[in-house]
Amino acid sequence: MNQLLRFLIVILPILIVVFFAKVLLVDEEIKFANFEAKNFPAFQMNDLSGNPVKAESLDGIKLVNVWASWCVTCLVEHPFLTKLSKNDIEIIGLNYKDADSKANAWLQKHGNPYLFSIYDPRGDLAFDLGVTGAPESYLLINNKVIGHIQGEMNQIKWETAFLPLIEKAKQGS
Amino acid sequence: MIGEISHFLSLSAVLLLSLILIFNLFFSLNKFHPNQLMLSMRLFNQACWLVFISFGMYVYLAISDDFSIAYIASHSNSQLPIFYKVTSIWSAHEGSMFLWIVFLTAWSILFVNSLDKNHPLKKLTLLMLSLIILGFLLFLLLTSNPFERILPFGAIEGADINPILQDPALAIHPPMLYLGYVGFVISFSFITAYLLKGDFELQWEQDIKNWSFVAWIFLTIGIALGSWWAYYELGWGGYWFWDPVENVALMPWLAATAFMHSLFASSKSNVLKTWTMFLGILIFVLSLFGAFIVRSGIIDSVHSFATDPERGLYLLSFSGLITLLALSIFAYRLPDLNSSKLVVSGSKESFLSMNNILMITGIFSIFLGVTYPLIIESMSGEKVSIGPPYYNTIFSPLILIAAIFIMISVDALWQRSMSLKALFISVTAPTLLSLLFLYLIWRATAVFSILAYIGIFSGFLILFSYLFRMINNFFNKKYINKGSAVAHIGLGLLFFAVSMNSILSYEKNLNLAPGESISVNESLQEFSFKDIRVFKASNHDVISADISFLHDGREISLSPQKRKYATRGQITSESAIHTSVLKDSYLTIGDQLENGSWTFSLKINYFIKWIWFSAALMVSGMLLTIFKKKVL
Numbered sequence: 001m002n003q004l005l006r007f008l009i010v011i012l013p014i015l016i017v018v019f020f021a022k023v024l025l026v027d028e029e030i031k032f033a034n035f036e037a038k039n040f041p042a043f044q045m046n047d048l049s050g051n052p053v054k055a056e057s058l059d060g061i062k063l064v065n066v067w068a069s070w071c072v073t074c075l076v077e078h079p080f081l082t083k084l085s086k087n088d089i090e091i092i093g094l095n096y097k098d099a100d101s102k103a104n105a106w107l108q109k110h111g112n113p114y115l116f117s118i119y120d121p122r123g124d125l126a127f128d129l130g131v132t133g134a135p136e137s138y139l140l141i142n143n144k145v146i147g148h149i150q151g152e153m154n155q156i157k158w159e160t161a162f163l164p165l166i167e168k169a170k171q172g173s
Numbered sequence: 174m175i176g177e178i179s180h181f182l183s184l185s186a187v188l189l190l191s192l193i194l195i196f197n198l199f200f201s202l203n204k205f206h207p208n209q210l211m212l213s214m215r216l217f218n219q220a221c222w223l224v225f226i227s228f229g230m231y232v233y234l235a236i237s238d239d240f241s242i243a244y245i246a247s248h249s250n251s252q253l254p255i256f257y258k259v260t261s262i263w264s265a266h267e268g269s270m271f272l273w274i275v276f277l278t279a280w281s282i283l284f285v286n287s288l289d290k291n292h293p294l295k296k297l298t299l300l301m302l303s304l305i306i307l308g309f310l311l312f313l314l315l316t317s318n319p320f321e322r323i324l325p326f327g328a329i330e331g332a333d334i335n336p337i338l339q340d341p342a343l344a345i346h347p348p349m350l351y352l353g354y355v356g357f358v359i360s361f362s363f364i365t366a367y368l369l370k371g372d373f374e375l376q377w378e379q380d381i382k383n384w385s386f387v388a389w390i391f392l393t394i395g396i397a398l399g400s401w402w403a404y405y406e407l408g409w410g411g412y413w414f415w416d417p418v419e420n421v422a423l424m425p426w427l428a429a430t431a432f433m434h435s436l437f438a439s440s441k442s443n444v445l446k447t448w449t450m451f452l453g454i455l456i457f458v459l460s461l462f463g464a465f466i467v468r469s470g471i472i473d474s475v476h477s478f479a480t481d482p483e484r485g486l487y488l489l490s491f492s493g494l495i496t497l498l499a500l501s502i503f504a505y506r507l508p509d510l511n512s513s514k515l516v517v518s519g520s521k522e523s524f525l526s527m528n529n530i531l532m533i534t535g536i537f538s539i540f541l542g543v544t545y546p547l548i549i550e551s552m553s554g555e556k557v558s559i560g561p562p563y564y565n566t567i568f569s570p571l572i573l574i575a576a577i578f579i580m581i582s583v584d585a586l587w588q589r590s591m592s593l594k595a596l597f598i599s600v601t602a603p604t605l606l607s608l609l610f611l612y613l614i615w616r617a618t619a620v621f622s623i624l625a626y627i628g629i630f631s632g633f634l635i636l637f638s639y640l641f642r643m644i645n646n647f648f649n650k651k652y653i654n655k656g657s658a659v660a661h662i663g664l665g666l667l668f669f670a671v672s673m674n675s676i677l678s679y680e681k682n683l684n685l686a687p688g689e690s691i692s693v694n695e696s697l698q699e700f701s702f703k704d705i706r707v708f709k710a711s712n713h714d715v716i717s718a719d720i721s722f723l724h725d726g727r728e729i730s731l732s733p734q735k736r737k738y739a740t741r742g743q744i745t746s747e748s749a750i751h752t753s754v755l756k757d758s759y760l761t762i763g764d765q766l767e768n769g770s771w772t773f774s775l776k777i778n779y780f781i782k783w784i785w786f787s788a789a790l791m792v793s794g795m796l797l798t799i800f801k802k803k804v805l
Contacts, residue, residue, distance in 0.1 A: 002507065005504075006505075006507050007504075007781075008503050009500050009503060009507075010497070010500055010504050013458075013493065013496050013497055013500055017489060017490075017493035017496075017497075019551075020465070020469075020471065020485075020489055020547075021489055021490075021548075023551055024482050024485045024489065025482070037553070046763070051764055055418075070266065081529075093230055097414070099748075100359050101747050118174045122411065127558055129557040130557065131558070132417075132472060132546065132556075148556070
């Protein structure tokens, strides 16, 4: 019993460290490949100006970007999203665990790349969607989530993960 | 130039700390040479002072707007008041890591110098602390250098601190939390030193007791401030979200709480010594785990910093290394440690160890909740979120059992078994009274939720058993441990407030036209939309609604606003809040509907202030314990 205990005390932390090292080193590409398409969760929410969001507004090819005014990395990806919104794709914001006054002030200060932002102060919709934090981006085709990126969105992730999916979807239709 | 000097001082500290470790390699770990220790101590003190001066200069750089330093340029701004220029230092990864190290150094230098100069564990503790500080300084300088310059030309103006971080609560929340986290480096390194030394005649509890208590106070205040900030400043409408980073702060807190309790038992009656040692090591290990989770970016959360994997790997390997070092020594010494003394069943220690087990169960459940999504993702690629229902379901039975043991232990004696009769007498009155009050609450609120009722009942059990003990103390002069009573009453109130908040708070969406008035529910009457006013402010138009309502007979007037900014047509809404002892009312104005009426969202949060009041009680209880003349 004592021997086993001594063994466990040493081996458990080693296993935990090895596990986290593995998670840290996992190639991002693999994460994209494993993504299974699913329906966008049903919701009834308002946007940041207080108007109810219509489900039809998610039709077509859309990028749903989870953001918040407290989120530092959101500021990092903001210029790239602004660029995307100009000619590549329509972006819908999901304002996550934020206060609307602060979120609107943030948009006013940094510019608004979003068609509109769904206001989700408690993270209800985000929870259904499987969001773990901000920023995250979801690729939607006709209300179906077909791609997901955690963390900062940038040129490389856009080209390797989302562009091929969009092209495939366009060919399909 | 000052930036370079500051950088150079930190590098020199690295050099001195390495020197201590190398120099001590030439001597046996267990032999005592006064000169060797003296030299090590001098080097160590100098290294610590170098870190302090380096940080002091860095603060000066931030105040004097040196935007050629990349970190300061991207987190501060010349327009900021000095206070926020300083706090901008810990608004992101590099600077906050620097602060973390400064606190680590401060605790270390204070503790080592407080030890008697012939203390047999002084040298080994010093070596452990040097190793830990060295590892983190290297982490700072190699992977997250706050001194990096923008060359050849610095920025003219800084990018500014995130506006929501410009808040007094945020200015103190991270420092308090860090002071708590790193304070447990003392129990960690002292216990490791004790185990390395292998002289088990030595007593170690007294030397680190108060240090750990103070660290616990900082940790508690840090966590409470964080939740205060989330509620009042961020307007999230909640105080605790079971966010991964809240979870990794709660784990060391639970471990520290368990540690303090078993420390009492082991110094009172010489039992549970091995267990206490293990906990003393575990707290700091969990603190390191927290630092890893927040700073590696492995889990995205409210608190994550933008990161790269290199940092995560360094932190993981270094934390893993010192954890393994401490735990291997612990495992190696384990057969010699097993004290022959057993806990008497039915004694105070026995109930206390039961609660220790519950706290460890709590830690394990949180650990599982934090890592489970990662495990699932790495095995199947699927994403899962673990939310409040998981934690609420797990914690409410744990809380109930814990409350029962606390109730029994109030009247239990150290080292002596409690007779069944005494046990029966001491639990009957609080239990009956709790049941009665629970029934009254059910009658008054007519809401039922099993989890919340378990929480309320647990809170009552603790409150009433201490209440009876206090009455007994007053009339029959029975002994009462004041610190413990205050802290546990705080805990009982916390259970009560959190559960009441969860069943009573509600949210209502209302549609009203100006001049209309409705009753929302029995306690909230005459919600009347008196007037809507439109006026111009400097750069925006304001629509302001005048609302008044009777809440439990008391008239409350609120004026939520909507602002339309001229330049971009941006509309923001400003909620109005009314707070009273029992509840907070939040009112937000929405849109005008086609028929001319407006939408309002009304949130009523009950017992929210009580949560922080109970945290304050716990801290006061701890302070009473520390400053009592004869502790233990």
